[in-house]
Amino acid sequence: MHRRRRTALVLSAVIVAAAPLLTACGDDAHPGAAAVVGGQRITVAQLESRVNEVRRAQKAAVPDQAQYEQVLASTSSLTRDTLHNMVLDRVLHRAARDQGITVTRKEVQQMRGGLLQQAGSAEALETAWLQKYGVAPERLDDNLRLQVEAQKLAQKLGTNTTEPAFWKALSAASEELHVDLNPRYGSWDVQKSSRVDAKTPWVREVTTNGTQLTA
Template structure:
């Protein structure tokens, strides 16, 4: 992820709260793991489940087969984007912990209420987050909590989420967590706190919709 200006309420279009993680064991990081973040693993099955949630929500929102396939085509990098978001969530949370930043449920609820009013209702907000940011409705509250965490972290640093100082804090957290991605999903750039595609054009990704494409 590059250090360019982002919408005020969004750290990243793919950010979503991390799924429950399994404790890593032994020195073999990748069998069954999409990524290892600190002493925790994001398993391939957890990643696939997260992608399935988005695809199911997209399917429910777009019942027409042709239109749904167009949605899938437009979001063909969903698996990698989702993993990026799951890892970045952990990095952000570590940076926030280091800075003594916390977010309460009341703050998250207040943010959601304000956004729902702007969007015209709860359903409209869920649809907007799904279409624009790939966040399934069931993950919306978790996502908003992370947006608040990012904002409060930036405030504690005397900056905002578009500035280098904020991303430097994430870079430090990335280094502490020693993020390690399964090579099929690329590598993690510590300086930018971002996933980078590996130079492996032979790798193929199967989407949750069952379509296959070159990575």
């Protein structure tokens, strides 16, 4: 997955023509860890719990078994994509923290309000985020907080989320955190702040009034 295709909402990237810098960790070095980010483990159990949240929500939204099987087939890479998102969340948070950026609950609610107007209801918004971006309803506000954080980071850097300056900040944060990925889930590209061969979008382009932009 390239950085211009992340899970739900604000970011869109440029292609960087550079050789990837990869780091990985094995089960022996970090038993039970899906990844280690900034010395903090993301355990396999935590990853599985997050994936199960999405699967439960998908099952509830699509009670027909045949349709649910189609959903499973179309999201077969959910575990790896979810881990990618969990790691990148921490990378973005570090980049924002390095710039002294914080996000208030009011800012998150303002963004949610704009999206609610577009969706028509909380249920419709949650369903859309689940179906399009693999975000479970209980994680929606967490995801929106990251979107606000990304927007504020870009503003602080005097750029926008499509420009190299923004992604350079994420790359620096990624390197600071010494991301180690369990090889079973792929490898981490420091320059692109991305799991190698991830495919699920992490962030979508949406304006503050809820209008989706093209990537």
